[in-house]
């Protein structure tokens with residue numbers, strides 16, 4: 001059998017086994033751990049329909065949780081009773097877990113189909129998640145609860161979009177009591193060697209190819225990358241090489257906190273999809289060393305020059321001075337995505353940093369998936385939520 005057939009056969013085997021072993025969705029996960037959850041459809045100004053989950057608290061302030069790149073609200077309940085969502089709900093907080101446009105739960109639009117109108121539907125990046133998705137979800141929650149303010153927690157890309165919000169729609173700063181930024185991502189300068197860095201380096205070659213193939217949606221559930229990751233991590237290489245080699249090279253090593261049984265479960269819940277344009281935008285941020293709006297190349301002048309005396313050749317940087325909400329920056333010592341050096345650049349530009357802390361040995365995923373969140377992260381979060389109640 002030639003290698004290509006072998007690969008296809010393995011993909012089919014993996015595909016059929018993942019079909020049988022369908023992971024539980026958010027609602028089923030919360031039910032499994034004895035909690036009732038509900039969900040709402042929230043429609044953005046530009047027509048995207050987002051799923052917003054709710055775990056009822058006992059009257060304390062609402063807290064909105066936002067997941068990272070290619071992830072979903074499920075990430076905040078995967079650790080069951082010791083996960084962020086459950087623990088804070090047990091403390092009485094009213095927990096809301098959002099889903100950014102394009103992931104499996106928010107792959108809907110009032111008029112566009114993600115499949116038939118792919119070019120238009122997937123025409124977004126983290127910019128639109130910050131300028132449209134967050135305002136829609138925040139207004140929905142405040143309206144529903146009758147509160148004036150809420151607290152927010154973001155992980156990775158879930159932090160990026162709040163800097164976009166605070167700088168692009170500054171009126172939202174006053175609606176946020178405190179923004180707990182876990183593994184903050186704004187600047188992506190000098191990424192260390194590994195999977196992430198390789199993807200960024202290969203992207204300029206890969207992107208036109210994906211575009212030519214018409215693949216506007218990337219890293220989706222049961223897509224090519226998902227098959228390959230299941231194939232490598234469940235089949236060919238198994239936990240040791242996959243976790244310690246491939247995954248650790250992208251997000252940092254911490255096999256102590258991501259044990260084999262859980263790692264397998266987490267992988268099943270990861271890769272919920274995003275747009276090619278969103279990946280492009282992150283690669284631009286890294287390569288150009290600027291936390292700026294999307295670079296349209298020669299079309300920047302058209303895009304960004306209205307009301308400007310001098311035409312803009314480059315996209316404007318996000319004005320972080322306008323992010324006046326209180327921000328708590330929490331980093332991981334072994335994180336290979338959110339680097340201490342880059343968070344320091346961010347911190348110098350943010351006017352209202354109220355807390356900064358590096359957690360020893362934490363990698364990029366530990367903030368949502370570590371087996372000792374109760375000891376390492378939750379106490380810090382509880383204290384911040386009380387301080388900014």
Ligand SMILES: *[C@@H]1O[C@H](CO)[C@@H](O)[C@H](O)[C@H]1NC(C)=O
Nearest residue numbers: 024025026027028039051105
């Ligand atoms: C979760 O899965 C169950 C069973 O398939 C389904 O009834 C429910 O609507 C799903 N929930 C969401 C939010 O997709």
Ligand SMILES: *[C@@H]1O[C@H](CO)[C@@H](O)[C@H](O)[C@H]1NC(C)=O
Nearest residue numbers: 032033034035080081086090
């Ligand atoms: C999780 O917490 C719920 C509610 O407190 C409880 O009913 C359930 O037994 C717990 N499950 C586990 C596995 O500890």
Ligand SMILES: *[C@@H]1O[C@H](CO)[C@@H](O)[C@H](O)[C@H]1NC(C)=O
Nearest residue numbers: 118119120121122123124303
């Ligand atoms: C994508 O959005 C940009 C900016 O809003 C717009 O200029 C462009 O025409 C859109 N492209 C498609 C294919 O919809």
Ligand SMILES: *[C@@H]1O[C@H](CO)[C@@H](O)[C@H](O)[C@H]1NC(C)=O
Nearest residue numbers: 170317318319320321322323
């Ligand atoms: C950024 O925003 C601040 C506060 O609104 C303003 O004073 C400053 O001029 C802005 N900087 C740029 C480069 O637009």
